[in-house]
Amino acid sequence: MTTVTYSVPAIHCGHCTHTIEMEVGELQGVQSVKADEATRKVQITFDIPASEEKIKALLAEIDYPVEGLISL
Numbered sequence: 001m002t003t004v005t006y007s008v009p010a011i012h013c014g015h016c017t018h019t020i021e022m023e024v025g026e027l028q029g030v031q032s033v034k035a036d037e038a039t040r041k042v043q044i045t046f047d048i049p050a051s052e053e054k055i056k057a058l059l060a061e062i063d064y065p066v067e068g069l070i071s072l
Ligand SMILES: [Cu+2]
Pocket: 011, 012, 013, 014, 015, 016, 017
């Protein structure tokens, strides 16, 4: 199991955090997603078949591109 925290500056409200949590939460292998509108960070815990590559691709696709990895 891996937990990553990403900086996602496009987050600006509760609608954004809800969308991210719903969409990323549907990826196979994702255990939990917590998006925070105050810090504009997303913390994701996952295992295979999910991967950082797949998560970042999905976030870019729904218009919340990852700008940086805050922690592993
Ligand atoms: Cu929003």
